[in-house]
Amino acid sequence: MNWFRIILSFGIGFLSFSSLGQEILIPLTSYSKDKALFATNEKKVVGMGFFPISYTEAHLQFPQKDTAKTRNIFYRKLFKEHFVHQAGKKFLLAIDPLLDMQFGKEMLQRTYPYTYQNTKGAQALGEIGGIFSFYTAFYENQARFVDYQSDYFISRGEYYTQNGNYIQDNATIPNGGRTKPFKIGGFDYASAVSYVRIKPIKQLAIQFGNMPRFFGWGYRSMLLSDNSYNYTNLAIDIEIIPGLTYTLMRGKQLNLIRKSATNMVESPYERKGIGVHYLSYKPIPSLVIGLFESTIYLRDTPSGTQRVNPLFYNPIIGINTITKGGESKDMKNMIGLNIAWQIHSQHMIYAQAASDQFKHFQYGFQFGYRAGNIFNVQNLFFQLEGNIASSDLYRANDIRMNYTHFNLPLAHTLGNGFKEVLVRASYLWKGLYVEGSVVYYHADQLMNNKVKLFIPSATDPNILHPNRVLNGTLEIGYEFNPATHLRVFVMANYYQRMSSLGNNINYGLVSIGLRSTLRNNYFDF
Secondary structure, three states: OHHHHHHHHHHHHHHHOOOOOOOOEOOEOHHHHHHHHOOOOOOOOOOOOEEOOEHHHHOOOOOOOOOOOOOOHHHHHHHOOOOEEEEOOOEEEEEEEEEEEEEEEEOOOOOOOOEEEEEEEEEEEEEEOOOEEEEEEEEEEEEEOOHHHHHHHHHOOEEEEEOOEEEEEOOEEOOOEEEEEEOOOEEEEEEEEEEEEEEEEOOEEEEEEEOOOEEOOOOOOOOOOOOOOOOEEEEEEEEEEOOEEEEEEEEEEEEEEEOOOOOOOOOOEEEEEEEEEEEEEEEEOOEEEEEEEEEEEEOEOOOOEOOOOHHHHOOOOOHHHHHHOOEOOOEEEEEEEEEEEEEEOOEEEEEEEEEOOOOOOOOEEEEEEEEEOHHHOOOEEEEEEEEEEOOOOOOOOOHHHOOEEOOEEOOOOOOOOEEEEEEEEEEEEOOEEEEEEEEEEEEOOEOOHHHHOOOHHHOOOOOEOOOEEEEEEEEEEEEEEOOOOEEEEEEEEEEEEEOOOOOOEEEEEEEEEEEEOOEOOOOOO
């Protein structure tokens, strides 16, 4: 009993000296990253190279409850705070409905009478004692897209066997998940994201949930991004010494390929695992250098299951690659470099390098520049980025170990074989905002398996991939609520595809909508 009292007293005392921190993670969106990277207005790199990060690490203030007595509850809930916001000295709880309602018209091809997005969802998030935090959200979606987007989603659909051949069905949407048909040309799909996070001391954070991680300071990532779909993972971040941080992550992923032999009513998908090691060093506040290693582990064959390679449990960076090289019969390794340099309080440059085959060199590179609060104008952001990947970078000899999850690339949305340049800019003033982006890329001509990253029997090697694509978007709107980033907007999108055969095609989409902007949608491919 005495020991119990001592432990209990210690725990109560620990909590009493722990103020309610900001350990909830910021939304994993490009705009939130813009805000975080230039929040301090100092010559200092924010973060160690993996996102999302907490409000504390981002130097951002978690949206507070509006205590002004002159404002009625309807005004506060619509314009100022979370729908439910309960906070005490040692706890916080927030709950919100989430919306993404869009209606659009394609002005050039006029394939469909209109496009739409009908998303309804909810989120709940909270924190206890500055030590434990959690987040959960669910989205139910029905949508119809322009042709070039629908074609991409359908080309990532699931596979099943029929008479010994693989047949492709349905579609998969980046960050949205597997779909079912909905009315004429539409998709019905649902997605969920969640995590629990424990930070018992400043130097240690343990996180478990169903959510992606993004490595890098760019708009894209050549290492690991949120382009694909949420997956169950456990991540541990340890600050070994000041400036030296180690990240260990293990996750469960799926190929949307149904097993050919099963006793179940519905054949399950083939499983695989992912392991990530990331060692980052900040020698000075303005510079971060990170060494990245990821490993795809094959768990299932078309007709059965195999044991996990013991190296799955190895926690030390580099061991998998040194012992197995780029690929073995049940695992595939990729290594990378991640760098950011804050050259000025308002300007930073960043870069990435990746490779997965060392005998026949395959490569991916990223170079970028970001600027924030330009000319001392608050919330004015600019970004210029270039990306390149060789035709075999994310491909394995055993296609089931390709660098994919849910049949979508785990890193860059284009997969293999491309050169890309993109420009982004945004400005927010008293709720009014404007955002614009232009993406231009040149891709390998043939949509072969090296580019598409999927099984050979389901791919026609004569299908032409667009050689050059120009994709521009302009969005103007008003942010009603900074707590949920609820925005009303008008958006225009122009897409031009140019191929070597001269069968060019143009799309022009104009949309209006109301959206809770809490996640990235990578439709600019």
